[in-house]
Each structure stands twice: as structure tokens, then as C-alpha cells.
Amino acid sequence: MDFVIDNWSLVLLALVSGSLLLWPALRGGAGIGGLSAAAAVQRINREKAVLIDVCEASEYAAEHAAGARSIPLGELEAKLPGAVKNKATPLVMVCASGMRARRAVAIARKLGFEQAEILTGGMKSWREANLPIERAKTEPAKPARG
Known part of the structure; x- marks a missing residue:
């Protein structure tokens, strides 16, 4: 848990980039x-x-x-x-x-x-x-x- 707290910006970046990769599938283009x-x-x-x-x-x-x-x-x-x-x-x-x-x-x-x-x-x-x-x-x- 300390890693997440200490590196919150990296975790946020990973979540945002993952969301952008999934966006076409969520729009119905899967x-x-x-x-x-x-x-x-x-x-x-x-x-x-x-x-x-x-x-x-x-x-x-x-x-x-x-x-x-x-x-x-x-x-x-x-x-x-x-x-x-x-x-x-x-x-x-x-x-x-x-x-x-x-x-x-x-x-x-x-x-x-x-x-x-x-x-x-x-x-x-x-x-x-x-x-x-x-x-x-x-x-x-x-x-x-x-």
C-alpha cells in the first residue's frame, strides 16, 4: 500500500492509459x-x-x-x-x-x-x-x- 501512496502519479498514469486503450471497445467497436x-x-x-x-x-x-x-x-x-x-x-x-x-x-x-x-x-x-x-x-x- 505504501507503493501506491508514494507513487500515486504512476498509478494514475497507468489507470488513464489503460482507460484510453479500452475506450474503442467500450464505444462498441470491439x-x-x-x-x-x-x-x-x-x-x-x-x-x-x-x-x-x-x-x-x-x-x-x-x-x-x-x-x-x-x-x-x-x-x-x-x-x-x-x-x-x-x-x-x-x-x-x-x-x-x-x-x-x-x-x-x-x-x-x-x-x-x-x-x-x-x-x-x-x-x-x-x-x-x-x-x-x-x-x-x-x-x-x-x-x-x-
Whole structure:
């Protein structure tokens, strides 16, 4: 007990650093790894990972990462096995903020896709990394006839 009293600052430092190490697990990230936008691009280029956008179809149509396949979260369990045949294929799940993608990773892993990971920060991090984005094409307004 004398050690703890004499070295209270070291004990406090150990408690704080341990808490910081456990923080991701306490936030609900236990077991689901996350990739930065740069790491996701490397995984796509080097390991032929498939980028899966789990946003709703309207969100996907408005804006999505270039090359991403659209499988809305509600349809993922039914459509993922048909869209990606090889369960050893690395998957990168993306949505607007990362919350739906986190659930998508859990579903994909349940289906046997052990290399499913989340794009940390979602489309926001993709945009901030200045990576290519595809947007819905809007046709120019036609002049009124009259």
C-alpha cells in the first residue's frame, strides 16, 4: 500500500492509459476493425477488396464513393452472398457516418465474410481524403416554351 501512496502519479498514469486503450471497445467497436480512407484504398488496390455502400438507394444515387457497390443495409443479408461469391474477398463497408457500416460488418461476418471491415468515418472521411466521388447527374433545366 505504501507503493501506491508514494507513487500515486504512476498509478494514475497507468489507470488513464489503460482507460484510453479500452475506450474503442467500450464505444462498441470491439472486434470490428476500422480502416482509414487511405488504408481502404490500399486494401482495394492491393487485395482487390470490394467497397460496399450500405446506404439507402436514394442516398447512394445522390453521392457515393467511386466504384462502390450499393447494397442497402436492410437487404445486405439477402444480397451480399450473391453480390460477392468468394467469402475470402476483403470487404470495406461504407455509409454516411459509419454507424450502418458497423452493423453491416457484423452481418457480413455472420455470413462468413471474415475480412469485412468498416471505413472509419464513412463518406465524410472519404471526402476529406479527396477520394473520387460519384454524384447523381442532373440534367440542365429546359427552357419553358411559350
